[in-house]
Amino acid sequence: MKRIVFLSLVPFIFSCHSNKKEFDASGSFEADEVVVSSQVNGQLLNFSVNEGDSLAPGQVVGTIDSSSLSLQKAQVNATIHSLSEKTQTVAPQVQLLNNQLAVQQAQLKNLAHEKERIERLVKADAATGKQLDDINSQIEVTKRQMEVTRQQIAVQRSNVATQNRGILSEKAPLEKQVALVEEQLSRARITNPTNGIVLTKYAEQGEVTTAGKPLYKIADLSVMTLRAYVTGSQLSQLRLNQQVNVGIDDGKGGYRMYKGTITSISDKAEFTPKTIQTKEERANLVYAVKIRVPNDGYLKIGMYGEVKFPNPAP
Numbered sequence: 001m002k003r004i005v006f007l008s009l010v011p012f013i014f015s016c017h018s019n020k021k022e023f024d025a026s027g028s029f030e031a032d033e034v035v036v037s038s039q040v041n042g043q044l045l046n047f048s049v050n051e052g053d054s055l056a057p058g059q060v061v062g063t064i065d066s067s068s069l070s071l072q073k074a075q076v077n078a079t080i081h082s083l084s085e086k087t088q089t090v091a092p093q094v095q096l097l098n099n100q101l102a103v104q105q106a107q108l109k110n111l112a113h114e115k116e117r118i119e120r121l122v123k124a125d126a127a128t129g130k131q132l133d134d135i136n137s138q139i140e141v142t143k144r145q146m147e148v149t150r151q152q153i154a155v156q157r158s159n160v161a162t163q164n165r166g167i168l169s170e171k172a173p174l175e176k177q178v179a180l181v182e183e184q185l186s187r188a189r190i191t192n193p194t195n196g197i198v199l200t201k202y203a204e205q206g207e208v209t210t211a212g213k214p215l216y217k218i219a220d221l222s223v224m225t226l227r228a229y230v231t232g233s234q235l236s237q238l239r240l241n242q243q244v245n246v247g248i249d250d251g252k253g254g255y256r257m258y259k260g261t262i263t264s265i266s267d268k269a270e271f272t273p274k275t276i277q278t279k280e281e282r283a284n285l286v287y288a289v290k291i292r293v294p295n296d297g298y299l300k301i302g303m304y305g306e307v308k309f310p311n312p313a314p
Helices: 002-020 067-086 091-123 129-168 171-187 232-237
Strands: 025-030 033-037 042-047 060-064 189-191 196-201 214-219 223-230 243-249 255-265 285-294 304-308
Touching: 025 285, 067 129, 067 171, 091 129, 223 304, 232 285, 243 285, 285 304
Parallel strands: none
Antiparallel strands: 025 223, 025 304, 033 214, 042 060, 060 189, 196 214, 223 285, 243 255, 243 304, 255 285
């Protein structure tokens, strides 16, 4: 009776041993997780994120109180508008000098007529040379006065223009400051960066958050990454973009099979993780291999998977 039992156990043990060697490597599934954090300080006015939600890239999922930023923007805009009120106009001063110049021009015209009259009188010996010299001197003085007036007009224009440029030069930095505040206001809108499923929620509506504080974690679960480990002797069978078979436990004693693609092969050996079995039964040094596997909904983060490499070409 004992012999019969022993013989019946042999196929069972052999079968288990064969199943254990059916796959070449094993590992666990990962996903590219993104932690979305607050970019500004303030209270969460609304935050419509729940664990398990499917979010699209660019989707606005919440807003942070930005009233202080809005007031800051209004203040800077008011400062920009006030610059024009600080500038000066040169028109009144120039008009006054132009009037003075017109009087001088009229004086010069009268002196020219007087000079012509005296010249005629000198020719007729009715006036002296001194009178002619005096009128010529007055004409020269008037001309110099007119030149000074013209220079005063130019100086006045230049001074006012320089002063106004100094005032208006403050406009460009203030406009940059407005742009900076607008950028901060845009960050007050919490925008989802990538397509995926919300894994963890760290904040609730109404809480006060700060820049850099995590709000939620999201991952694209449509494609999972199986991080498996192989021995040095298996590296010769592998190459990037190679198609491999990946299996997970189907809960019925069998495997659910998937097609995967090798996207990364480590060039450095590391010690075998305690939870990982290799084809050579706990080899000391192994190499990590990443395999991208399309997810039909059954693959979960942390789930174990088995890998079968294609048979090498003869």
